[in-house]
Amino acid sequence: METAAWTSMYHAMITNEERRPFSWQTVRRIGAFVPAQRGSLTAFLVVSIAGAFVAVATPVLAGWVVDAIIEGDSQRRVVGLALLIALIALAEGALGLLGWWLSSRIGERLILDLRTTVFDHVQSMPIAFFTRTRTGALVSRLNNDVIGAQRAFSDVLSRVVTNVVMLVLTLVVMLGISWQLTLAALTLLPVFLVPARFIGRRLAGLQRESAQLDADMATRMTERFSAPGAMLAKLFSRPAEESREFAVRASRVRDIGVKSSLVQASFVIALTTVSALALALVYGLGGSLALTGTLQAGSVVSMALLLTRLYAPLTELASARVEIMSALVSFERVFEVLDLAPLITDSPDATTLPDGPLSVEFRDVRFAYPSAEAVSLASLEDVAVLDERAGIEILHDLDFRIEAGQLVALVGSSGAGKSTIAALVPRLYDVDAGTVLLGGLDVRGLRADAIQAAVGMVTQDGHLFHESVRANLRLAAPEADDEELWEALRRAHVADVIAALPDGLDTVVGERGYRFSGGERQRLTIARLLLARPRIVVLDEATAHLDSESESAVQAALGEALSGRTALVIAHRLSTVREADQILVVEDGRIVERGTHEELLLLGGRYEVLHRTQFSTTSPTADADTTEQLHQGSGV
Numbered sequence: 001m002e003t004a005a006w007t008s009m010y011h012a013m014i015t016n017e018e019r020r021p022f023s024w025q026t027v028r029r030i031g032a033f034v035p036a037q038r039g040s041l042t043a044f045l046v047v048s049i050a051g052a053f054v055a056v057a058t059p060v061l062a063g064w065v066v067d068a069i070i071e072g073d074s075q076r077r078v079v080g081l082a083l084l085i086a087l088i089a090l091a092e093g094a095l096g097l098l099g100w101w102l103s104s105r106i107g108e109r110l111i112l113d114l115r116t117t118v119f120d121h122v123q124s125m126p127i128a129f130f131t132r133t134r135t136g137a138l139v140s141r142l143n144n145d146v147i148g149a150q151r152a153f154s155d156v157l158s159r160v161v162t163n164v165v166m167l168v169l170t171l172v173v174m175l176g177i178s179w180q181l182t183l184a185a186l187t188l189l190p191v192f193l194v195p196a197r198f199i200g201r202r203l204a205g206l207q208r209e210s211a212q213l214d215a216d217m218a219t220r221m222t223e224r225f226s227a228p229g230a231m232l233a234k235l236f237s238r239p240a241e242e243s244r245e246f247a248v249r250a251s252r253v254r255d256i257g258v259k260s261s262l263v264q265a266s267f268v269i270a271l272t273t274v275s276a277l278a279l280a281l282v283y284g285l286g287g288s289l290a291l292t293g294t295l296q297a298g299s300v301v302s303m304a305l306l307l308t309r310l311y312a313p314l315t316e317l318a319s320a321r322v323e324i325m326s327a328l329v330s331f332e333r334v335f336e337v338l339d340l341a342p343l344i345t346d347s348p349d350a351t352t353l354p355d356g357p358l359s360v361e362f363r364d365v366r367f368a369y370p371s372a373e374a375v376s377l378a379s380l381e382d383v384a385v386l387d388e389r390a391g392i393e394i395l396h397d398l399d400f401r402i403e404a405g406q407l408v409a410l411v412g413s414s415g416a417g418k419s420t421i422a423a424l425v426p427r428l429y430d431v432d433a434g435t436v437l438l439g440g441l442d443v444r445g446l447r448a449d450a451i452q453a454a455v456g457m458v459t460q461d462g463h464l465f466h467e468s469v470r471a472n473l474r475l476a477a478p479e480a481d482d483e484e485l486w487e488a489l490r491r492a493h494v495a496d497v498i499a500a501l502p503d504g505l506d507t508v509v510g511e512r513g514y515r516f517s518g519g520e521r522q523r524l525t526i527a528r529l530l531l532a533r534p535r536i537v538v539l540d541e542a543t544a545h546l547d548s549e550s551e552s553a554v555q556a557a558l559g560e561a562l563s564g565r566t567a568l569v570i571a572h573r574l575s576t577v578r579e580a581d582q583i584l585v586v587e588d589g590r591i592v593e594r595g596t597h598e599e600l601l602l603l604g605g606r607y608e609v610l611h612r613t614q615f616s617t618t619s620p621t622a623d624a625d626t627t628e629q630l631h632q633g634s635g636v
């Protein structure tokens, strides 16, 4: 019966896009967080029961006082009873405070447990997950929903537990005093429960809509207020329209706020009215019974006082149910994220890599980006249905080998699959067929930390965290001292730039490194790479054209990064390809030509065309001196 009621409540409040059956499994899973707090929970239960006993005692004592007055008992007895009531009031306050402290402790601890669990889980998700989800939606899951879930838990504790104990105890005492009066007072109960259900549903619907709007606004803000997002908005958006759209959502939240507090207020007022009516009934009926001598006057007073203590928990329980239901949805939203199994995990018998230089090998590799279904959630992507485009094979039968210490360059048209190949080396994705091997070992059999230590990657966009230069560099070598940092910066040809800044290493790089130029940012990421001392370097050269001065600085930095290491470089510069031990020409996910610069030029195929159109634009002077620097790189 209760299950059915909760289920229907849940269906009423979920919106179309999330129509999944409510499951008791969620409740069971919440239970999994209980054992850690068994001590606090037991203490809370004891305090609640003690509190309920104390609360019921006062009305009974008040009745005794009235009886003592009517029967003309001693003054000492009356004053004694009054003192007892005062004592009980103090005890009630103390127990109440203790109860609040315990329940908030339990609730906050739950937030902590949930947050850290979700954070750790999201961190373990593959890169494919992050390329799909919207940051704002994810952050909202971590904040709003975790707090919502905690509220459910605390509510069950502080409201439901306390009030159920109170309700049962009050009823027992009332029945003990006068069962006729108790039954009469309860006849009004349906009048009170029917609108409670209706109003509860309405309220839950409003709350859900408001949560959705909040998440929506958070998503918009995180996207628009990041440096690149703000830049885009400045260049392309119409601010007036943007702010109007934002205002529409914000005003809807306001309307919902007003409406739900109105609904809530009318609910509480209705309940107060009903309990006042019940009170009149007790006075009328109880008074008559007292006049006929069936009931003592004091009992009528006790019953009246107990009645208010009966309806109060009922009111609480009715409204708590609504909040618990909406908060259960929060739990589900959190569990939904926790249920996403990371696609890439260490196998139980994962090994580390052998010491010394490492080769890189692709054997008959086929690869398609994972489907949305496999890696993400519609609600995090902010779409109604996950797109099914995935599964298109990007790389077909890729086969090549980079001997330890060799430099292999990848060239090809935009969209050919070069960055995709690069992403497979540090196992950012798993292949669908074939094998990627580092030092002759399948990457799927290697530990993630071993791969991370061995492979250094500089991506096309050169991302930096919004922290100091020092913190960004230390990401690669946490124990490096300033001396080592400056050495890396010098070798990456960016030391002068940092030294010229008033705050030097303490300069905050700005959101996504936006306070540095493209070339500076790239050299900083190269400095980071140098600090990491990887044995394999994967480098996605920036396509952006730099002036010849920073071009040669970047080129010199690359020379430092590559020398003495196994390197896979996606090359946009003639100097890099010229130096490569082997050049792979990639088109449409296949290697169409391979060989050295001279060999491929002689072949007169695709490479020759690329050479003429892409590489010849690089300034010859920059090429000449950087080629030299490529040779001279000192290594580590």
Ligand SMILES: Nc1ncnc2c1ncn2[C@@H]1O[C@H](COP(=O)(O)OP(=O)(O)OP(=O)(O)O)[C@@H](O)[C@H]1O
Residues within 6 Å of the ligand: 131, 369, 394, 412, 413, 414, 415, 416, 417, 418, 419, 420, 421
């Ligand atoms: N995360 C992704 N999910 C699905 N498809 C992707 C993803 N990233 C890239 N692709 C697709 O894979 C193909 C190869 O992309 P890739 O980034 O490897 O090209 P590229 O050779 O590096 O191009 P460029 O020289 O412009 O950087 C493209 O068709 C692209 O649309």
Ligand SMILES: [Mg+2]
Residues within 6 Å of the ligand: 418, 419, 420, 460, 540
């Ligand atoms: Mg690319």
